[in-house]
Amino acid sequence: MFPTWPRGLAIGVCLLVLSACGGSDSVSQVPLPVLAASPAAYDGDLVATQGVVRHFEDPLHYWIEDEDLHRVEIFPHDMIEPYLGSAVRVVGRFRFSPSEGRKLVLESVELLSEE
Template sequence: MIPYMRPAGLLVAGLFALLPLSSCSNEEGVAEVPLPVLATRPVAHDDSRVATQGVVRRFEAPLHYWIEDEDLHRVEIFPHERIAPYLGEAVRVEGHFRFSPTEGRRLTLERVEPLGGE
């Protein structure tokens, strides 16, 4: 026999069921995704808004900027002129993530903020 649950009890149970999902994204619909996840499962986050962090690096020919972690997981950052001032710094970035087998992993910046202490 199934015990009777009041509507308030169902609501509380539903909210607890959704709690793990809410820890992955904020109220603006930006999912927190570590660089290793973006590097190993890029298709899962293609065409979505994400936030991640790493150290800004650059390569000259052809000129491009990316962020990377200590294990060299990388995501290219666009536009270059917005990320260039942070070269060598640890940053947190938010933006639109895209993956293409031919062009790789790229994030178009919406927001960048330096991280202290790294």
Template sequence: MFAGFCLLGLTACGGNGDAATEVTLSVLAANPAAHDGALVATEGVVRHFDDPLHYWIEDEDLNRVEVFPREEIAPHLGDMVRVIGNFEYSVTEGRRLTLESVDPLNAAD
């Protein structure tokens, strides 16, 4: 039983982003299929559009990745952030990242 608790504790500690691959937004935009299903870490400024409501991060060259869940990224609107999450690419849905973590780097100008 004790071994089971130890295993559970180790499992709970996993998924903290240590295994995330550092990828720039320009790489995700240029070759999204290569990272489909991967845990990635990237940086950008949080932007949004109201109709339909969606949030994304973008770089200076306007390379973009939509970010989910909206409730977790919305408080960082206008900020430069580092995100870690599961990246998905679909021809019909585009590039999207489901957050595991978001860390503000500094306020955007």
């Protein structure tokens, strides 16, 4: 009979390969009106959306918004601050809480145009 460790090793390698293939996080393209209307549906997802960067001083916070004022707060501030007033496409982890609202933790920012 064959030793059990090669079979266990083979099973472990197969599980690792399957989890690597199935565990990849794809980016969902979600317009701001959809995030505003159904935020719980995207909680925890990696999303891409776009809008114009705005801010408020007290307390300091940044967000992106569209023409109809659908908004998502953006973190970290130092990553989005250079784009203040500009149209951007952002990719990041979307979070929603009824008490804290909608926020996106950035992975990347792409400048679309100057406003």
